């Protein structure tokens with residue numbers, strides 16, 4: 001049995017909205033046959049999040065649960081209310097572990113569903129002659145509102161619209177009628193209103209009412225209102241992904257690797273095998289100041305040159321017992337599994353951490369996908385999926401906010 005999933009939904013007075021939410025939860029449950037999946041609501045529907053959590057934690061396996069907020073943005077419910085509900089549940093079941101997953105966000109699958117809903121409302125209209133009014137909830141959290149405006153802008157960039165206006169149904173501005181007025185003043189006479197809502201409910205109702213009232217007052221304009229996201233596979237898949245993202249990755253025992261930073265200056269590191277894998281890893285070891293001894297009958301050109309330059313010591317012969325003496329760290333990366341197994345076994349006996357390149361579960365260390373910039377090093381270890389780790393590392397450094405965090409700290413310092 002896998003860890004139970006609590007889907008933290010908003011809740012609604014609207015019977016249809018609640019039914020659609022429940023059918024979405026069933027769809028998610030169908031995608032996670034090994035896990036108990038239950039709904040908990042922030043308000044207006046039953047059970048509450050602490051009630052739902054307490055029930056699965058008391059009955060379920062291992063006193064663990066994952067909470068996925070069924071929320072598009074990062075407003076107060078995601079930042080404060082749900083964490084408080086989790087804390088409340090932990091008071092009832094103190095030994096429990098509850099992981100709080102990320103909100104749904106602008107996942108490409110959800111953006112694509114929204115695009116479909118908008119296209120259905122657009123019907124026979126030409127987007128180039130139509131203005132899209134993209135309505136969000138509005139929150140006290142500036143970031144959440146800015147995210148909504150960003151998403152509206154993405155629809156402009158990708159949709160071929162005459163124009164796109166972002167609007168908010170509550171809390172902040174422009175309101176929906178204000179955004180419709182702006183568009184009208186700019187010449188728009190065909191408007192599609194998309195309320196960025198998950199399910200039917202009051203927000204959808206207000207969107208329709210306000211759009212109709214505005215259209216009645218503007219006889220030269222036509223307004224079409226798009227449907228909500230609703231219960232669909234894409235939404236369920238994003239919920240399942242958020243759930244899975246919180247689960248620990250599987251090293252040999254199923255526990256995640258313990259990430260650390262080795263300080264290798266002048267410490268002996270033994271690399272057995274001098275092919276492509278070693279050629280990728282040895283330069284990084286040398287960058288870290290390690291004293292590298294390379295053991296292999298044949299070495300790639302690059303490694304040969306490093307040996308000739310005196311950057312490392314190369315012993316051009318097969319591995320033999322005793323080669324790991326004094327080593328702090330070892331790499332077994334020959335193309336012979338039996339040799340790699342011997343290196344790993346000798347390292348184990350010496351308490352030397354050792355990477356086994358051909359069969360990682362039989363080693364005691366893994367090589368991270370890493371990069372350093374501005375004195376900050378990032379190491380990513382995945383679930384024996386090196387390409388994914390590399391992609392995650394690259395995404396971290398491609399992120400503007402990460403670079404800002406690294407370099408603004410440098411200038412402040």
Ligand SMILES: C[C@@]1(CC(=O)O)C2=NC(=C\c3[nH]c(c(CCC(=O)O)c3CC(=O)O)Cc3[nH]c(c(CC(=O)O)c3CCC(=O)O)/C=C3\N/C(=C\2)[C@@H](CCC(=O)O)[C@]3(C)CC(=O)O)/[C@H]1CCC(=O)O
Nearest residue numbers: 355357358359360366367368369381382383384385386389
């Ligand atoms: C991240 C990176 C760091 C680095 O090496 O510097 C790294 N592997 C990279 C590339 C890569 N590895 C492989 C291919 C071939 C193509 C393919 O299959 O996709 C490519 C792609 C290529 O070469 O382009 C094959 C492969 N890899 C492992 C096994 C054996 C096994 O899993 O049991 C096999 C099958 C061997 C076989 O079939 O015999 C095992 C491991 N590889 C790890 C790290 C460790 C943690 C990984 C993680 O976080 O998930 C781990 C678990 C242990 C370890 O070896 O340390 C680096 C990319 C960084 C960058 O590009 O900058």
Ligand SMILES: NC(=O)c1ccc[n+]([C@@H]2O[C@H](COP(=O)([O-])OP(=O)(O)OC[C@H]3O[C@@H](n4cnc5c(N)ncnc54)[C@H](O)[C@@H]3O)[C@@H](O)[C@H]2O)c1
Nearest residue numbers: 273274275276277296297298318319333334335339357358
């Ligand atoms: N972990 C990873 O990221 C990763 C990536 C690709 C491949 N691999 C695996 O790693 C292993 C090595 O791959 P490669 O592409 O570097 O191989 P390669 O064929 O390029 O190099 C193998 C090296 O091992 C040396 N060698 C052979 N027998 C030896 C012995 N008895 N003692 C010492 N050295 C010996 C060879 O001289 C050569 O230098 C393979 O088993 C491959 O399946 C791992």
